[in-house]
Each structure stands twice: as structure tokens, then as C-alpha cells.
Amino acid sequence: RLGDWIEDALLGSKFLLPTLRMLRERTSETVTLTIAADLQMRCLHALIGTHPIALQIEEGTMLPIFGSAIGTA
Numbered sequence: 001r002l003g004d005w006i007e008d009a010l011l012g013s014k015f016l017l018p019t020l021r022m023l024r025e026r027t028s029e030t031v032t033l034t035i036a037a038d039l040q041m042r043c044l045h046a047l048i049g050t051h052p053i054a055l056q057i058e059e060g061t062m063l064p065i066f067g068s069a070i071g072t073a
Contacts, residue, residue, distance in 0.1 A: 020047055030055035039065055 016033070024031045030049040034041045043061045048054055 017045070020045065024049065030057065032057060034063070036065065037062065041065055041068070 020031050020033060023029075024047045028050045031047045032043050033045040034043050040062045041064075043057055043059055043063070046057045046059055048056060
């Protein structure tokens with residue numbers, strides 16, 4: 001229980017991860033939580049979609065803001 005605060009500190013509200021899971025369940029698509037880091041986006045959390053062809057992204061991956069769907073969003 002000592003580290004219970006870490007998830008909230010890194011990922012925000014305790015409702016955030018269940019919301020991401022719900023989005024993946026409803027869409028079957030990959031759902032990510034990303035933040036801006038200078039001119040890039042860093043993936044903090046990724047739930048991989050269930051389709052045979054789904055975006056495969058690892059947590060910690062850096063993506064460009066310009067020219068990527070995540071950066072555009």
C-alpha cells in the first residue's frame with residue numbers, strides 16, 4: 001500500500017485507466033495515453049487493440065508531434 005499513490009501521480013485520476021479500458025472494449029482499437037514532451041509525444045500507457053492488425057506501441061515510446069496521428073490529436 002506504500003506505493004498506492006504512484007499510479008495516480010503518473011496517470012492522473014483513478015478513473016482514467018478504467019475509462020481507457022472501456023474505450024478499448026467498445027472500439028477493439030489500441031488506446032494510448034500520451035503527453036507532450038517538447039516536439040514529441042511520449043506514450044505513458046498503452047492498451048493494445050484486439051483486432052488481428054492493431055497498433056503495437058510500447059509504453060515510453062516517443063513519437064513526433066508533427067506528421068503522426070497521435071501528435072495531430
